[in-house]
Amino acid sequence: MWLFTTDGFFSAVAHRDNPDMILVRSRVREDAQSLVASVGQGEVIETPDGDYRYRVLLPRNTWSAYLAAAGDAIDYPNFKKAVATRQGADRARAYADVWSVMFQLQQQEVEGDTVVAIQRAPQIGRRCERLASCRGGPHRSRTRASDGLRVGPDT
Numbered sequence: 667m668w669l670f671t672t673d674g675f676f677s678a679v680a681h682r683d684n685p686d687m688i689l690v691r692s693r694v695r696e697d698a699q700s701l702v703a704s705v706g707q708g709e710v711i712e713t714p715d716g717d718y719r720y721r722v723l724l725p726r727n728t729w730s731a732y733l734a735a736a737g738d739a740i741d742y743p744n745f746k747k748a749v750a751t752r753q754g755a756d757r758a759r760a761y762a763d764v765w766s767v768m769f770q771l772q773q774q775e776v777e778g779d780t781v782v783a784i785q786r787a788p789q790i791g792r793r794c795e796r797l798a799s800c801r802g803g804p805h806r807s808r809t810r811a812s813d814g815l816r817v818g819p820d821t
Contacts, residue, residue: 670761671736672745672752673700677718678729691718698722702714705732 669676681687692698698710698720708722724732742748746765750758786789 668762669736670745671705672742672748673697673736675761676701686726688724688726690722690724691716692720692722693718695720701732704735705729717741720737723767753795 667678672690674694676697677691678688678742679691681689690698690701692701695710695712702708704711705724705728707725707728707734711721711723713719725750745760746758749761
């Protein structure tokens with residue numbers, strides 16, 4: 667689960683060996699420290715070679731309580747502005763980049779049997795999904811399933 671809050675960005679996953687624990691990961695130390703301060707428990711663990719540099723191990727019920735409290739604490743009419751005010755312009759720009767990518771997904775329209783190939787990252791390669799039409803830009807191309815013809819910027 668990805669969670670974007672005015673406290674920070676978190677990626678939460680089930681602990682591999684203990685189903686009662688949640689491993690909450692963050693890219694920025696301050697986010698992990700904010701989480702520990704908010705829930706009153708846990709320790710920030712630095713993993714320099716990990717995908718997420720900072721981790722906090724929490725009981726599942728503590729993480730669930732944090733989610734509920736974060737929802738109850740919403741006191742702003744505009745999330746992006748609240749992030750800018752509380753975490754600064756750099757963080758607001760990072761969150762806006764994610765917003766923009768998800769907005770592009772929203773803008774896709776149904777277009778027959780079009781299959782959109784999305785390049786997630788160069789090291790991962792291409793992942794094809796049956797999606798709506800593509801308006802997203804140079805990282806996308808369209809393939810008509812019925813004739814196998816590729817149409818797009820990388821053809």
